[in-house]
Amino acid sequence: xxxxxxxxxxxxxxxxxxxxxxxxxxxxxxxxxxxxxxxxxxxxxxxxxxxxxxxxxxxxxxxxxxxxxxxxxxxxxxxxxxxxxxxxxxxxxxxxxxxxxxxxxxxxxxxxxxxxxxxxxxxxxxxxxxxxxxxxxxxxxxxxxxxxxxxxxxxxxxxxxxxxxxxxxxxxxxxxxxxxxxxxxxxxxxxxxxxxxxxxxxxxxxxxxxxxxxxxxxxxxxxxxxxxxxxxxxxxxxxxxxxxxxxxxxxxxxxxxxxxxxxxxxxxxxxxxxxxxxxxxxxxxxxxxxxxxxxxxxxxxxxxxxxxxxxxxxxxxxxxxxxxxxxxxxxxxxxxxxxxx
Amino acid sequence: xxxxxxxxxxxxxxxxxxxxxxxxxxxxxxxxxxxxxxxxxxxxxxxxxxxxxxxxxxxxxxxxxxxxxxxxxxxxxxxxxxxxxxxxxxxxxxxxxxxxxxxxxxxxxxxxxxxxxxxxxxxxxxxxxxxxxxxxxxxxxxxxxxxxxxxxxxxxxxxxxxxxxxxxxxxxxxxxxxxxxxxxxxxxxxxxxxxxxxxxxxxxxxxxxxxxxxxxxxxxxxxxxxxxxxxxxxxxxxxxxxxxxxxxxxxxxxxxxx
Numbered sequence: 001x002x003x004x005x006x007x008x009x010x011x012x013x014x015x016x017x018x019x020x021x022x023x024x025x026x027x028x029x030x031x032x033x034x035x036x037x038x039x040x041x042x043x044x045x046x047x048x049x050x051x052x053x054x055x056x057x058x059x060x061x062x063x064x065x066x067x068x069x070x071x072x073x074x075x076x077x078x079x080x081x082x083x084x085x086x087x088x089x090x091x092x093x094x095x096x097x098x099x100x101x102x103x104x105x106x107x108x109x110x111x112x113x114x115x116x117x118x119x120x121x122x123x124x125x126x127x128x129x130x131x132x133x134x135x136x137x138x139x140x141x142x143x144x145x146x147x148x149x150x151x152x153x154x155x156x157x158x159x160x161x162x163x164x165x166x167x168x169x170x171x172x173x174x175x176x177x178x179x180x181x182x183x184x185x186x187x188x189x190x191x192x193x194x195x196x197x198x199x200x201x202x203x204x205x206x207x208x209x210x211x212x213x214x215x216x217x218x219x220x221x222x223x224x225x226x227x228x229x230x231x232x233x234x235x236x237x238x239x240x241x242x243x244x245x246x247x248x249x250x251x252x253x254x255x256x257x258x259x260x261x262x263x264x265x266x267x268x269x270x271x272x273x274x275x276x277x278x279x280x281x282x283x284x285x286x287x288x289x290x291x292x293x294x295x296x297x298x299x300x301x302x303x304x305x306x307x308x309x310x311x312x313x314x315x316x317x318x319x320x321x322x323x324x325x326x327x328x329x330x331x332x333x334x335x336x337x338x339x340x341x
Numbered sequence: 342x343x344x345x346x347x348x349x350x351x352x353x354x355x356x357x358x359x360x361x362x363x364x365x366x367x368x369x370x371x372x373x374x375x376x377x378x379x380x381x382x383x384x385x386x387x388x389x390x391x392x393x394x395x396x397x398x399x400x401x402x403x404x405x406x407x408x409x410x411x412x413x414x415x416x417x418x419x420x421x422x423x424x425x426x427x428x429x430x431x432x433x434x435x436x437x438x439x440x441x442x443x444x445x446x447x448x449x450x451x452x453x454x455x456x457x458x459x460x461x462x463x464x465x466x467x468x469x470x471x472x473x474x475x476x477x478x479x480x481x482x483x484x485x486x487x488x489x490x491x492x493x494x495x496x497x498x499x500x501x502x503x504x505x506x507x508x509x510x511x512x513x514x515x516x517x518x519x520x521x522x523x524x525x526x527x528x529x530x531x532x533x534x535x536x537x538x539x540x541x542x543x544x545x546x547x548x549x550x551x552x553x554x555x556x557x558x559x560x561x562x563x564x565x566x567x568x569x570x571x572x573x574x575x576x577x578x579x580x581x582x583x584x585x586x587x588x589x590x591x592x593x594x595x596x597x598x599x
Contacts, residue, residue, distance in 0.1 A: 087435040226437040236423030282437040
């Protein structure tokens with residue numbers, strides 16, 4: 001087995017180098033292009049040549065790069081967990097109702113705020129809180145409903161049903177809300193990687209680190225699940241325990257990311273597939289770090305694209321990820337159906 | 342006979358839904374011994390799979406008790422089961438990119454550390470399993486690209502790598518042509534002789550079962566019997582289960598003629 005693992009070392013080294021190169025490109029690009037030398041100085045040397053560059057980098061560009069990397073890692077890993085657990089290539093981090101719950105929370109806050117009389121309290125922190133609460137609420141309902149269901153496909157469908165249910169409520173809310181409220185909600189749903197302060201990034205980074213450490217406890221069950229539930233059980237795997245750990249990690253990762261940067265579409269679904277094309281393995285000891293690093297790379301590319309595409313007007317990050325993710329998913333479906341016929 | 346590995350004492354098998362039990366067969370009692378190959382025969386719906394699943398602890402025992410090497414099932418953890426019983430199922434594998442080696446190595450999971458590291462000893466056991474099942478040449482192939490016959494041999498190798506005293510197989514030769522059917526039975530025969538593992542196979546291949554098994558386990562109409570094919574009670578039972586206008590048991594050549 002170690003010989004099989006070894007052949008991926010060079011891929012990992014190449015991807016890490018690519019990641020660092022992309023961090024520089026990402027920091028450099030924007031309405032004001034910063035030369036690489038200035039970035040190097042700002043990050044690694046004590047002698048600052050340009051105060052303005054230094055300020056932009058530490059307060060705007062670097063937080064944005066870190067947010068992109070954390071988002072890519074978290075959503076990529078959640079996507080892989082869901083696809084392995086449900087043994088369904090079309091499962092993603094949002095199948096448990098996390099995204100719809102978060103959207104419901106934010107929609108209630110922004111569009112229902114005037115009814116509920118909480119309008120004056122809307123600020124930078126209330127949106128992450130509302131989104132976390134919404135995600136947690138819908139996730140709990142899905143998990144309670146799914147508790148006694150042994151068929152994983154049914155859990156998948158229940159998650160999707162709750163998704164449509166919450167989007168119906170959001171439609172009703174939007175119908176009765178004012179234009180400015182609607183606009184504020186739409187802007188949240190576009191997603192944004194550039195709104196985070198350093199202390200929020202530390203919090204996000206902490207949650208993602210904890211989740212990644214807990215992944216070590218489920219590497220074996222995940223590999224066993226590649227043979228199906230019955231074989232996994234015959235290998236001594238506790239399906240109930242695995243399900244609990246997988247769901248908790250996924251909701252921590254996806255929930256915290258959605259709370260801070262909004263519902264980022266497609267990344268969680270597409271990254272595991274791209275990774276499996278590069279690495280051609282199902283072994284989670286290889287796939288999990290690979291998904292993390294490729295997720296980070298793709299998010300950095302998407303963020304960079306959103307900044308250079310229209311000069312000083314930034315495209316919403318969700319538009320970029322979908323523009324990028326949708327063709328991947330379509331291509332996957334086409335190539336899959338070709339294989340079976 | 343040598344050591345008793347598995348002992349079923351007055352077992353009832355069937356399904357349990359939320360309110361009522363549906364019992365297919367009751368009062369089942371028999372022993373399985375080390376190194377023997379037993380074929381489980383019966384018509385469709387007679388309870389073959391149910392019995393196999395009950396022994397594999399995938400279904401609860403509705404009555405009675407089962408012991409494995411004198412230890413009762415209720416005292417065994419999930420990991421103990423994994424170290425005592427391995428299975429080969431009829432279900433197809435989910436889509437994955439596992440190689441043959443990786444698939445067979447997953448059989449080592451009950452013994453590997455928390456990260457699933459395959460040691461040299463594990464690797465040797467996997468290689469032995471591959472040799473016994475004639476899958477060495479497939480080592481680096483992807484399991485999703487194998488033919489049905491190759492895949493079945495790989496799944497048998499995976500069960501072997503799990504290194505359990507008992508291997509259960511649920512209709513291992515369905516979907517296979519006659520050459521591969523004979524080949525699978527030959528491999529299973531060789532495994533039981535060389536490794537002294539107890540092998541229980543549920544199958545519809547009556548003639549292959551008659552030729553290759555040490556004993557037959559017959560299940561029909563809520564009753565069961567177990568014994569050697571030379572015994573007249575087994576021959577009578579075989580006749581009563583399978584004989585019809587189209588198919589007849591011929592005791593002299595020990596096969597069904599149709």
